[in-house]
Amino acid sequence: MTDTFDPISGYDPANVARSETFEIEAPSSIVWEILTDLPRYGEWNPFCVRAESTLEIGAPIHMYLTNFWNDQINLNIEYVCANDPEKMLSWGLTHTPDWPYGARRDQIVTALGPDRCSYLSTDAFYGDTGVHVMRFCGEWVTEAFNRTGRALKARAEAMCSARRS
Numbered sequence: 616m617t618d619t620f621d622p623i624s625g626y627d628p629a630n631v632a633r634s635e636t637f638e639i640e641a642p643s644s645i646v647w648e649i650l651t652d653l654p655r656y657g658e659w660n661p662f663c664v665r666a667e668s669t670l671e672i673g674a675p676i677h678m679y680l681t682n683f684w685n686d687q688i689n690l691n692i693e694y695v696c697a698n699d700p701e702k703m704l705s706w707g708l709t710h711t712p713d714w715p716y717g718a719r720r721d722q723i724v725t726a727l728g729p730d731r732c733s734y735l736s737t738d739a740f741y742g743d744t745g746v747h748v749m750r751f752c753g754e755w756v757t758e759a760f761n762r763t764g765r766a767l768k769a770r771a772e773a774m775c776s777a778r779r780s
Contacts, residue, residue, distance in 0.1 A: 625710065625717065625742035630749040634736040634760035637768045641775035643701040643724045643732040649770055650704055650722060659770040662759040664688060670698050676706050683759060697721070710742045717741035718748070730775070734767055736760040 618628045639646055649659070653666040653676075661681060665688075668676035678691045696719065697705035703723050710717030723735045738756050740748040 625745065626739055627741075627745055630740040630745035630753075632738045632740075632749065632753045632756040632760065634734075634757065634764045637734045637764040638727065639732050639734055639768045639771050640730065641732065641771040642730055643726045645774050645778075646724050646732055646734060646767065646771045647701040647704075649767060649774070650724070659766050660763055661766055662763045668695060670695055670704070672696065672698060681759070683755065683762075693718075693720070701726070707739075710744075715742060715744050716748060717745075734764055736764060 649655075651670060653668060653670070656666045657664045663678045663680055665679035666676060668674050670676070672695055674695050675692050676695055678693070679688050680691050681687075682689055693706040693708050695704075695706045697703050701724055703721055705719060705721045707719030708714060708717055718738055718740050720736065720738045723737070725733045725735075727733055738760070739745075740753075
């Protein structure tokens, strides 16, 4: 994805929530293993405490997300749109007349060598409503992604250390 405005898709880089970039002392294969092991999300992920999907392109992903404002768990269903092993896992919703809140979440893993990688999570809010979604919940989404990134880093580094022992 480019980082310039696209009038066709409604992508505007100003309407993208981004996590910090987390450098992880573990191979990208371990990070990928954690990201795709959906039944274990509740063991480590403070934001998405449960997830169900085949992770095939077009498949739904049922996510049970923690609302950090009120500690409730909310079901969110999106559709897998990228699954590039050890590089990117993405899902989103298409803008429709019934749901004018198109979005795409990308989780990007970048190998930094054989035993290190980085992780970045973004959520692009599309179309005319993107600016409103970003203003309303961009800060909350960024915090949720940062909590997830910190937890992913801790889990991956612990798994890597245990496997080396």
